[in-house]
Amino acid sequence: MSASSKASxxxxxxxxxTPAPPSRLLRSRASRWIATILIVAVLLIFFSVxxxxxxxxxxxxxxxxxxxxxxxVLSGYTGQISLGxxxxxxxxxxxxxxxxxxxxxxxxxxxxxxxxFIIWLPAAGIVAxxxxxxxxxxxxxxxxxxxxIVSLSLIFIxxxxxxxVRGITGGPQGRTFPVPALGGATxxxxxSYFGLALTSGQQYFLLNVIVLALAAFFVYNVMRSRxxxxxxxxxxxxxxxxxxxxxxxxxxMGAFIxxxxxxxxxxxxxxxxxxxxxxxxxxxxxxxxxxxAIIIGGVASVWGSILGAAxxxxxxxxxxxxxxxxxxxxxxxxxxxDLNAILYGLLIVVFLLFEPGGVIGLVRRSQALTRRFSARxxxxxxxxxxxxxxxxxx
Amino acid sequence: MSESNVSNGVNRPEPTRAPLxxxxxxxxxxxxxKALSDVSFQVQPGELFAVIGPNGAGKTSLFNVISRVYQPVxxxxxxxxxxxxxxKTYQVARNGIARxxxxxxxxxxxxxxxxxxxxxxxxxxxxIIRGGLYFFQTRAEEKRNRAYCLHLLELIGLQxxxxxxxGSLPYGLQKRADIARALALEPKLLLLDEPVAGMGLxxxxxxxxxxxxxxxxxxxxxxxVEHDMALVMGIxxxxxxxxxxxxxxxxxxxxxxxxxxxxxxxxxxxxxxAATAMSAPTEEHRS
Amino acid sequence: xxxxxxxxxxxxxxxxxxALIGMGFSxxxxxxxxxxxxxGEILLVGAYIVSSLVFDWHLNFILAVALGVVVxxxxxxxxERLVLRRMxxxxxxxxxxxxxxxxxxxxxxxxxxxxSNPLSPPSPYxxxxxxxxxxxxxxxxxxxxxxxxxxxxxxxYYFFQYTRxxxxxxxxxxxxxxxxxxxxxxxxxYALAWGIAxxxxxxxxxxxxxxxxxxxxxxxxxxxxxxxxxxLGGVDSIAGAVVGGIIIGLVQDLTAGYESHVANVxxxxxxxxxxxxxxxxxxxxxxxxxxxxxxxxxx
Numbered sequence: 001m002s003a004s005s006k007a008s009x010x011x012x013x014x015x016x017x018t019p020a021p022p023s024r025l026l027r028s029r030a031s032r033w034i035a036t037i038l039i040v041a042v043l044l045i046f047f048s049v050x051x052x053x054x055x056x057x058x059x060x061x062x063x064x065x066x067x068x069x070x071x072x073v074l075s076g077y078t079g080q081i082s083l084g085x086x087x088x089x090x091x092x093x094x095x096x097x098x099x100x101x102x103x104x105x106x107x108x109x110x111x112x113x114x115x116x117f118i119i120w121l122p123a124a125g126i127v128a129x130x131x132x133x134x135x136x137x138x139x140x141x142x143x144x145x146x147x148x149i150v151s152l153s154l155i156f157i158x159x160x161x162x163x164x165v166r167g168i169t170g171g172p173q174g175r176t177f178p179v180p181a182l183g184g185a186t187x188x189x190x191x192s193y194f195g196l197a198l199t200s201g202q203q204y205f206l207l208n209v210i211v212l213a214l215a216a217f218f219v220y221n222v223m224r225s226r227x228x229x230x231x232x233x234x235x236x237x238x239x240x241x242x243x244x245x246x247x248x249x250x251x252x253m254g255a256f257i258x259x260x261x262x263x264x265x266x267x268x269x270x271x272x273x274x275x276x277x278x279x280x281x282x283x284x285x286x287x288x289x290x291x292x293a294i295i296i297g298g299v300a301s302v303w304g305s306i307l308g309a310a311x312x313x314x315x316x317x318x319x320x321x322x323x324x325x326x327x328x329x330x331x332x333x334x335x336x337x338d339l340n341a342i343l344y345g346l347l348i349v350v351f352l353l354f355e356p357g358g359v360i361g362l363v364r365r366s367q368a369l370t371r372r373f374s375a376r377x378x379x380x381x382x383x384x385x386x387x388x389x390x391x392x393x394x
Numbered sequence: 395m396s397e398s399n400v401s402n403g404v405n406r407p408e409p410t411r412a413p414l415x416x417x418x419x420x421x422x423x424x425x426x427x428k429a430l431s432d433v434s435f436q437v438q439p440g441e442l443f444a445v446i447g448p449n450g451a452g453k454t455s456l457f458n459v460i461s462r463v464y465q466p467v468x469x470x471x472x473x474x475x476x477x478x479x480x481x482k483t484y485q486v487a488r489n490g491i492a493r494x495x496x497x498x499x500x501x502x503x504x505x506x507x508x509x510x511x512x513x514x515x516x517x518x519x520x521x522i523i524r525g526g527l528y529f530f531q532t533r534a535e536e537k538r539n540r541a542y543c544l545h546l547l548e549l550i551g552l553q554x555x556x557x558x559x560x561g562s563l564p565y566g567l568q569k570r571a572d573i574a575r576a577l578a579l580e581p582k583l584l585l586l587d588e589p590v591a592g593m594g595l596x597x598x599x600x601x602x603x604x605x606x607x608x609x610x611x612x613x614x615x616x617x618x619v620e621h622d623m624a625l626v627m628g629i630x631x632x633x634x635x636x637x638x639x640x641x642x643x644x645x646x647x648x649x650x651x652x653x654x655x656x657x658x659x660x661x662x663x664x665x666x667x668a669a670t671a672m673s674a675p676t677e678e679h680r681s
Numbered sequence: 682x683x684x685x686x687x688x689x690x691x692x693x694x695x696x697x698x699x700a701l702i703g704m705g706f707s708x709x710x711x712x713x714x715x716x717x718x719x720x721g722e723i724l725l726v727g728a729y730i731v732s733s734l735v736f737d738w739h740l741n742f743i744l745a746v747a748l749g750v751v752v753x754x755x756x757x758x759x760x761e762r763l764v765l766r767r768m769x770x771x772x773x774x775x776x777x778x779x780x781x782x783x784x785x786x787x788x789x790x791x792x793x794x795x796x797s798n799p800l801s802p803p804s805p806y807x808x809x810x811x812x813x814x815x816x817x818x819x820x821x822x823x824x825x826x827x828x829x830x831x832x833x834x835x836x837x838y839y840f841f842q843y844t845r846x847x848x849x850x851x852x853x854x855x856x857x858x859x860x861x862x863x864x865x866x867x868x869x870x871y872a873l874a875w876g877i878a879x880x881x882x883x884x885x886x887x888x889x890x891x892x893x894x895x896x897x898x899x900x901x902x903x904x905x906x907x908x909x910x911x912x913l914g915g916v917d918s919i920a921g922a923v924v925g926g927i928i929i930g931l932v933q934d935l936t937a938g939y940e941s942h943v944a945n946v947x948x949x950x951x952x953x954x955x956x957x958x959x960x961x962x963x964x965x966x967x968x969x970x971x972x973x974x975x976x977x978x979x980x
Binding site for chain 2: 236
């Protein structure tokens, strides 16, 4: 094609041949392998030497990371404003309770089918996904803030339902939730596997790490393939996406279903780990905390979801652990939950003002800066710059 | 000279093949404004067809009808022998109609390669499940299509920015990436919406060469909306002139340039009387 | 029947409070396309300030309200100046989230300061004050709320129709670039928008506090119901905010008043979700609310 020779000859419009900045966090295969090995090593070390309290903190953080990932799929990658993630988590939790909870021994007990773990956990995801499929079509008609408030209404409608459908939720007093079990070994006590004795915390830890890893890997793959690009196109410009052939209905429904599935799993894991949850736990504050998590960690980023969850959910637990602040609210002083709320409120504002890509955005920006410093001075072109809501992969 | 004025579809030039696109008496109206009134024309396969007119003449509205973003209140559009108006917006791409965007910056954080792959959306098959599992079919699909897009980028001279986000590129390169993205669809019909807007002479020549290559080497039918008269008159096979949503002239560049109604529309009444010919197109852009 | 009128009257009064919050919200949105999620929280802050001025500083009620308004207006202006100014042109999601951030900060600040024990509201009258006509009790707070709302609506109407600044704001709402071109100072417009919104929200907040007899987290949740009102009316319509507010207020109080009759079937607390259900119903038919306008995406 004659265009190519003409194009590369015009130096005013074409940057010189620089190695293109890759869109992945870690450039070379080597650095990626090193990072993976490091992470596995850290996990292994923690697994061996962590004490019960720290397992609690880490387990809750891992579960929160799954839900943050779910929210990122819907809002970060696909741009659908949603304040309703707590609702889908609740659906997952109560589905798990229904399928896996103990059979009622009296008419006052909540319902349960006592089915095994291998059934109730996926069921939680599936039922939540079905709920997402029901809500999904509303995203086709409603845009922006309208969608946001409808998703907010899910929280309140959910609260009403959970308070009144006592058979499943236990009403205002709440209920207990089933414990994961392999064969006869239930995770709430110490068990031996292949001669290795594992504490309850360790068992939950393995479960959560595996689920999170699977979920993260799945989402990461989706986002670097055709469906993920369609999601991001929907986020950036719906009409343009349509012109390029993206079926908006399929894309939005897909995003809702995937997101709700993961949220349901996270909800079931949380409820099961906490053993007891009252319906007022699944409130607007919880949803907002997850939104804060993805903004702080990094919108449209798998690692961002994990980092954000660690900050918004893990940090207060750490503060509580060290008793740096009183736990309860409103004793005239400031509690850890209050400080955390003010902190993530502030960070939302600060990040959105200056680094909408969250912490991951900061990391990429500093990578671009160091690349700029090491590049030769007469190279043209600009380094990769993140503007709003980056579309890059993890 | 077959026709130099408004064609209402009755007096047609004798075509050698059936037209790829046939627009008949299309009218578009919104909020009381008639954006297009009784517009009719045909585009032959492989043709480079240009649509010109003063600002607000309805050129983008025309594209929006063909891309099925607008629904006309009257008229019909036939594409490849089928009724185009029965299609929904997202089905247009699947039928081989690609379009570039007039305003850029719609997808600032997408890399050039991802953008082209997005252009291949209808040529790929992986859904969420296959994508999530990745290693079973999607990986091969991604590799194949990435290679194709890289090839396209090389043709158009953008291969060394393939991993740059669109928003970080200079304006001219973004426009070029947009054309590449439209080509990635492997279209039968390519709608180019002001591809050289805001470009200097050198860049315009580059794009003109690209457009001609698309015509001659790929055989893709193109409809070009542009303001740059030298470009249009230099490379188009036939030209349609719109003014206030109406067709005021249709024909070869030479015919259109001599048309007094066209001159009146652009330069005003006083020049309309004399059939002043505009400067003849330079020959170097002709193959 | 008397019961119905009584409840309906209270509902209209509640609706007026939502209308006030909603009007403020719409004014900000029309002027600057900002979704102010914190609108309800400003109400909470305002009510709290008025209350502490009355109880801790022993100020006269009217004076306290005036001062409270001043403080919240300042908060609004500061936020607009320091934060929102830099967010111009950013996506809706980002702006919405940044106001959620503000909302979180404000709410937590009030909780920390006030403790989660609700404060008593600073009403100059008691719960039984009011008029009785034909067996129907018209509460003093409700009457005052409606009166003040009507007065404020009239004032705002006058402001927008007949004053220079009001006209400038309307022009900006229609077309910002054109407004800039004719020399309108957009900064002033934004500042005015936030100022008015904060002022009416505070006044609404004071009435809401006196109506619900507490200032605490629950007040913030009560204010949250202003959002279905805003959505129902259409986010960019001030008239819509008023209409939406009244509808939601009526729906809420009417369902609350009669829900004991259907408690067997529908359980407890249905009045907390009927506003949302009504909103969803309206959105099914009109996805931009009753009076809202469609946003066009450019390609």
